Amino acid sequence: MSYTFMGYPRPDGKYGVRNLVAVIPSVVCANDVAQAICRQVQGTIGYFHHQGCCQLPLDLKRVTDVLSHLGQSPNVGAALIVSLGCEGTDHQRIYEEIKATGKPVEIIHIQELGGTSRSIQAGIDAAQRLVQQISGIQRVPADISNLVMSIKCGGSDTTSGMASNCVIGYVADKLVDLGATVVFGETTEFLGGEHILARRAVGGEDGPVGQKIYQIVDEMEKRAMSVGEDMRGGQPTPGNIAGGLSSIEEKSLGAIVKSGHRPIQGVLEYCDKVTDHKGLWIKDAPGREPEILTGMAATGAQVMMFSTGRGAPQGFPSMPVIKICGNPNTYERMQWDMDLNAGRILTGEKSIDEVGEEAFQMLLDTLNGRMTKNEALSYFGSVDIFCLGPVI
Amino acid sequence: MELKLALKVDDLDNVATIFANGIVDGMQVEMRDKKGVSEIITVKGDVPYGHKIAVADIAKGQPIMKYGESIGRASCDIKKGDYVHVHNLEAMRGRGDL
Numbered sequence: 001m002s003y004t005f006m007g008y009p010r011p012d013g014k015y016g017v018r019n020l021v022a023v024i025p026s027v028v029c030a031n032d033v034a035q036a037i038c039r040q041v042q043g044t045i046g047y048f049h050h051q052g053c054c055q056l057p058l059d060l061k062r063v064t065d066v067l068s069h070l071g072q073s074p075n076v077g078a079a080l081i082v083s084l085g086c087e088g089t090d091h092q093r094i095y096e097e098i099k100a101t102g103k104p105v106e107i108i109h110i111q112e113l114g115g116t117s118r119s120i121q122a123g124i125d126a127a128q129r130l131v132q133q134i135s136g137i138q139r140v141p142a143d144i145s146n147l148v149m150s151i152k153c154g155g156s157d158t159t160s161g162m163a164s165n166c167v168i169g170y171v172a173d174k175l176v177d178l179g180a181t182v183v184f185g186e187t188t189e190f191l192g193g194e195h196i197l198a199r200r201a202v203g204g205e206d207g208p209v210g211q212k213i214y215q216i217v218d219e220m221e222k223r224a225m226s227v228g229e230d231m232r233g234g235q236p237t238p239g240n241i242a243g244g245l246s247s248i249e250e251k252s253l254g255a256i257v258k259s260g261h262r263p264i265q266g267v268l269e270y271c272d273k274v275t276d277h278k279g280l281w282i283k284d285a286p287g288r289e290p291e292i293l294t295g296m297a298a299t300g301a302q303v304m305m306f307s308t309g310r311g312a313p314q315g316f317p318s319m320p321v322i323k324i325c326g327n328p329n330t331y332e333r334m335q336w337d338m339d340l341n342a343g344r345i346l347t348g349e350k351s352i353d354e355v356g357e358e359a360f361q362m363l364l365d366t367l368n369g370r371m372t373k374n375e376a377l378s379y380f381g382s383v384d385i386f387c388l389g390p391v392i
Numbered sequence: 393m394e395l396k397l398a399l400k401v402d403d404l405d406n407v408a409t410i411f412a413n414g415i416v417d418g419m420q421v422e423m424r425d426k427k428g429v430s431e432i433i434t435v436k437g438d439v440p441y442g443h444k445i446a447v448a449d450i451a452k453g454q455p456i457m458k459y460g461e462s463i464g465r466a467s468c469d470i471k472k473g474d475y476v477h478v479h480n481l482e483a484m485r486g487r488g489d490l
């Protein structure tokens with residue numbers, strides 16, 4: 001069985017499932033100008049992050065990489081970079097790298113143009129040109145193997161590990177079997193379950209991928225330890241125990257199950273983008289929404305499947321986010337934010353495989369252009385870049 | 393009366409999770425696996441919402457399986473239907489003493 005979706009062909013051979021002009025502030029100080037441009041020009045989205053200056057060189061490189069990769073992602077048809085002029089990021093590199101993909105790209109510099117009002121005017125003119133330029137691109141059939149799907153869970157509760165995460169695991173396995181790419185992250189959640197992930201690595205627990213999995217968990221723990229916090233102690237929390245989780249293994253497994261059962265091909269760094277990677281990959285990213293959603297979009301994921309129990313409402317500007325809700329009561333209360341009710345598994349109405357198949361069909365509809373609920377509501381302000389060092 | 397459900401995620405699992413309130417000692421529940429195949433089990437102990445029961449006998453020291461993986465080992469002999477939680481399940485990771 002093969003599946004196709006209708007995607008926007010890009011000059012670099014990728015297929016977008018949305019056709020957007022990305023307005024990219026190269027630094028937090030350019031956000032207000034970028035926002036004004038986005039408000040005026042239909043078909044644009046902005047990445048209003050809070051980084052890009054007064055950071056250590058390694059973080060300035062991370063921010064530059066991520067902004068460049070966001071502009072290169074398949075759902076972006078053209079990009080406008082809004083630079084202040086004195087920022088720490090390499091705005092010229094962002095411009096050159098996006099341009100190298102063959103997409104239309106423009107850049108404006110606020111200080112050079114004479115400030116806010118002149119930059120807004122120049123930016124609106126540029127964004128208008130770019131929107132007109134790409135708006136006639138037609139969707140064409142693309143094999144599902146061209147898809148990169150990202151996975152995340154947030155606002156989890158006791159239902160997540162038994163319903164919504166199992167459903168996403170079903171979809172992840174199916175996509176891997178069809179030759180697509182699936183990326184999951186949330187390194188923090190691997191605690192206590194890293195041995196299980198390492199055993200699923202290509203080459204086994206002792207191979208380079210298995211060892212890398214241990215390494216990223218260890219580094220994450222050390223970062224917490226450097227400010228005096230032991231993340232492993234006290235797991236599972238008293239709240240977890242009251243909710244029915246008996247061990248840290250059970251807690252981690254409930255989170256890991258959303259990655260399905262296929263072998264793990266390797267670990268991507270936070271800034272890495274997918275090139276010819278196929279199969280299941282880990283992205284070394286924290287679990288907090290702004291940072292992981294941004295990281296996954298920068299990976300080149302055209303879509304995200306997001307598991308929740310308490311009801312996390314947010315999406316991302318250039319990546320449709322499908323909300324799979326494990327808690328049937330939350331779904332009823334928040335059905336205008338939740339895309340699929342996986343709580344029917346817990347009430348016995350459906351099996352995991354049945355809801356998994358529904359989620360797969362919803363994924364295909366979303367790829368073909370049907371908006372998710374958070375997309376239709378423009379609920380996608382959670383954008384930020386995960387940095388390692390202090391601000392200075 | 394319709395029985396409450398106990399859900400088993402993986403075929404290797406020896407516990408199932410109950411998503412219902414008011415499950416008390418001696419009640420029957422319907423254990424269901426991911427394909428929808430079911431079995432009636434009598435619960436031993438009061439089991440809160442989201443907590444687990446054994447769906448097979450588990451000898452002391454044997455792994456307790458959920459999601460097809462070990463989530464700890466039995467700290468005493470566990471009988472089919474028994475409530476399984478921190479009182480009879482011993483974690484094997486992140487304890488600092490192993």
